[in-house]
Amino acid sequence: MFTSPRRFTSVVAMVGLVSLGLAACGGTTKESTSSQAPAAPAQTSATADPNAPIKEGLKVAFLPKQINNPYLTILDKAGIDAAAEYKGTAKEVGPSDASASSQVSYINTLIQQQQDAILISANDANAVCGPLNQARAKGIKVVSYDSDASKDCRDLFINQASSEDVGRSEVKMLADMIDHKGEIAVLSATANATNQNTWIEFMKDELTKPEYKDMKLVKVAYGDDDDQKSFQETQGLLQAYPNLKGIIAPTTVGIAAAARYVSGSKYKGKIVVTGLGTPNQMREFVKNGTVEKFALWNPKDLGYLASYAAASLVSGRITGAEGEKFTAGKLGEFTIGKDAEVILGPPFTFDANNIDDFDF
Template identity: 60%
Template sequence: MSQRLTSTSRTGIALAATAALALGLSACGGTTKTSTDKATTGAPAGSSASAAPNAATKTGLTVAFLPKQVNNPYFTISDNGGKAALSSLGENYKEVGTSSGTDTAGQVSYVNTLTQQQVSAIAVSAQDPGALCTALKQAMSNGIKVVTYDSDTNPDCRQLFVSQASSEALGRSEVDLLGKQLNYTGDIAILSAAQTATNQNTWIGYMQDELKQPKFAKMKLVKIAYGNDDAQTSFQQTQGLLQQYPNLKGIISPTTVGIKAAAQYLTGSKYKGQVMLTGLGTPNDMRSYVKDGTVQGFELWDPAKLGSLAAYAATALASGQITGAAGQTFKAGDLGTFTIGDKGVVLLGQPTVFDKSNIDQFNF
């Protein structure tokens, strides 16, 4: 189902991706960084409560960011965006999390710790849609506000989901990007993150639906591979796809870890320029591959703006200005005013395509 929500004011770039990680990043341990209702299934938790839209913004709140993976360049950018927004509001920022993108038990443990610490709000990018629910519901029952960003939980496990862009727009546009590059002909594969990643699976669902359109009749999806948001695994999965499917003509990787790893493999192989690659990536990661012809174009949103919007949303919730009900609005600093949509979804904006014509205009 399409998430249809519009912001009344968008500034900057609306981009799309799910995480960036350098090759060889180890996955162990956890990190903490600090600076000075019961729900109904299918509805955001607490959305039936009354809001006070004219209430003053509280100061001195503590908002904890729990990304899918700390020390991951994508989430570093995103969470620093949240940190800057909170600082401008007079709030306190904290970041906690595991260094593995698939450690759901670790995420649960951090939620429980934050609940014990009685933070004002938690902004979490969920590794799994259901694994955090019990812990997040316990947090909300203790008065802690919960916002998901980048990757959602089940709607009844949080008050708001700050989405990078329309899931439908992301999924369909990536298929269309690759289709144009292939003249709408050939076998293709998808290189995703983890099998449980909510955002990845939603986007892939729309990709599969888009491929049913008549103009894609000569394109065939032969495989969905999973790199687990690990650079080395994604590199190996790319190699495996090309060995298993010698007629493969294109790859979509809706994860910045995956697209970078796939580009690294392609650029040094006989497939460079022969197998097209697109998906979600950061300009800094992908610039050299665009310039050397390995990649023609890809998409993304500005992760710093995503983190900033999550911080503003969490503060508005903790200040009682919104509850998560559809139709409510809140201000997000220079980003503008945003309207909450169905199931508590707040949409940052539309994806932007990066190619040779514009990639040097961006630095993140």
């Protein structure tokens, strides 16, 4: 069974990954857009009571970027299971596409249903702000996870890892596999995904360092977290850039699609594919030599943590203030950081030596 990345001591973990929120490059980032978001409702001066019990019967809802994303399905199910531990009820609702505005109608419905907390992996940091702040004005707690909403319209962000570490470590991992030389591309999710965009900005900054002087980022492509489009975008990258040496896909849908294309093409063994994926998606491609290594955190732990964080907010154990601490069931204690962010822990590198140890 896969345990929290925070507890991996017997295997080599990647440099801690991202404070995310992301899904692509070239779009707007949290920092550049949060000022455009609707103003948050006035906050109360409530104080946290860390000893308060979690209220029984809480209603929480997970709203992923899209409901047919295998990674988010794993994550949300873990959060739903966690709610049963604290005697609450939870569900997953959401769109089948990852467009910027696709989550808005679901937020409005959850408000009408008087949920105690809405947990959202945002497709667009700002497109969801209006309805999220309407929810907050009605006393509903808003927790973003995986891909952040603007900090002006959520109470807490559960980040899988440090965004800077995610972006920089992806470049370092690819660079090691191509001897720090050659053209590279990024296959992202949607152009507005906050986590992807944040990671990609750190990738670009990492590439400005002297040790990458012989590497060049030629393209950021967007597969919209759609398997077929990501497959086609991979094909397009390899046709447009005949000297391409590697592809970073910081999205579980994208890396699996890219590996599948390369695996069945003349590029196998010539193009390095890496990024963020789940072991079950990537096992075939690691074993057939298409992918040497890739990274991720445990999505089960991320969903579990997000669920307990939401319950702690609703129950008054925390308010979202920096420095507050709370216990997330079996995962132990966490501390809230700047901008109401909680980081799960460093990601983990998967390769042929360890991939069979994991099942998710």
